[in-house]
Amino acid sequence: MPEPLTEATGRLPAEAPADTAAREAVLRAAGLPVVDLAAVIAEQRDPLLFATVSGAHLYGFPSRDSDVDLRGTHLLPVAELVGLHEPAETRSLMWDRDGVEMDLVTHDLRKFARLLLRRNGYVLEQLLSPLIVHTTPVHDELTALAPGLLTAHHAHHYRGFATTQWRLFEKTGELKPLLYTLRVLLTGILLMDSGELQPHLPTLVGELTAPAYVPELIAAKEAAEHGPAAEVVDTARLRADVEALHARLDAAQEATSLPDAPAGRDALHDLIVRARTVRGGERRPAPGPEQEVRHPVPVRPLRKR
Numbered sequence: 423m424p425e426p427l428t429e430a431t432g433r434l435p436a437e438a439p440a441d442t443a444a445r446e447a448v449l450r451a452a453g454l455p456v457v458d459l460a461a462v463i464a465e466q467r468d469p470l471l472f473a474t475v476s477g478a479h480l481y482g483f484p485s486r487d488s489d490v491d492l493r494g495t496h497l498l499p500v501a502e503l504v505g506l507h508e509p510a511e512t513r514s515l516m517w518d519r520d521g522v523e524m525d526l527v528t529h530d531l532r533k534f535a536r537l538l539l540r541r542n543g544y545v546l547e548q549l550l551s552p553l554i555v556h557t558t559p560v561h562d563e564l565t566a567l568a569p570g571l572l573t574a575h576h577a578h579h580y581r582g583f584a585t586t587q588w589r590l591f592e593k594t595g596e597l598k599p600l601l602y603t604l605r606v607l608l609t610g611i612l613l614m615d616s617g618e619l620q621p622h623l624p625t626l627v628g629e630l631t632a633p634a635y636v637p638e639l640i641a642a643k644e645a646a647e648h649g650p651a652a653e654v655v656d657t658a659r660l661r662a663d664v665e666a667l668h669a670r671l672d673a674a675q676e677a678t679s680l681p682d683a684p685a686g687r688d689a690l691h692d693l694i695v696r697a698r699t700v701r702g703g704e705r706r707p708a709p710g711p712e713q714e715v716r717h718p719v720p721v722r723p724l725r726k727r
Contacts, residue, residue, distance in 0.1 A: 580610030614674035
């Protein structure tokens with residue numbers, strides 16, 4: 423295990439050795455294409471503290487042509503934070519690599535922490551994604567703080583997300599927004615019931631009472647990203663089931679033992695300060711041809727049913 427991040431070390435600890443075979447097996451099991459993600463990480467201007475796969479691969483219903491959604495956090499240099507210019511705290515890249523559409527969105531560590539404190543389930547899912555492409559001790563510390571950031575008000579995030587996706591489904595009739603609707607409602611219900619954050623729809627179906635046709639919807643989307651849901655289930659039944667899930671989420675929030683406010687603000691502040699001062703905020707040089715780019719990926723596997 424790498425040493426902890428401390429001011430005494432005077433540097434950001436080196437990453438642990440990678441278990442490449444295990445990493446690739448987990449990514450392939452999630453439906454990800456075989457692509458060189460290590461090179462993507464190495465090309466970034468500032469140090470990446472973590473990068474994980476989000477989107478349909480994380481949620482358990484990728485299509486054959488789904489793109490790869492990479493999400494994570496980078497560390498801006500101190501010089502970009504102490505002057506007059508406002509830094510760009512979020513970076514977004516889109517590209518095609520080996521015929522696979524990919525995008526990488528990262529936030530500076532301070533912005534990412536603020537999003538966590540705003541009870542944003544989306545960034546928590548990115549942080550806790552088992553599909554890890556790149557990690558550091560800062561990622562480990564953020565993950566350890568995650569349980570204290572969960573609140574009863576995360577139900578609002580999942581309720582709002584479901585409403586938006588359902589409206590999109592009503593306009594298009596497509597499988598993708600319908601599966602997003604069902605996924606986020608079930609995620610919210612399980613979170614309120616147990617305090618567990620689980621974005622993987624097939625796992626959710628195994629743990630909660632869910633509409634029986636969900637596996638058929640997943641299979642249909644695998645074949646056609648924008649296929650119609652009406653070939654699997656009629657809209658009237660869907661509407662009734664979605665309304666029932668909303669009612670379950672409301673009841674689960676009312677009964678949850680999760681707190682009203684996150685508890686990790688001071689710990690996040692301390693982590694940001696240590697990460698910034700230990701590293702000194704220096705810009706990372708681009709790797710030369712003789713430099714080895716290490717790409718460690720500890721794996722937290724999805725549970726299978």
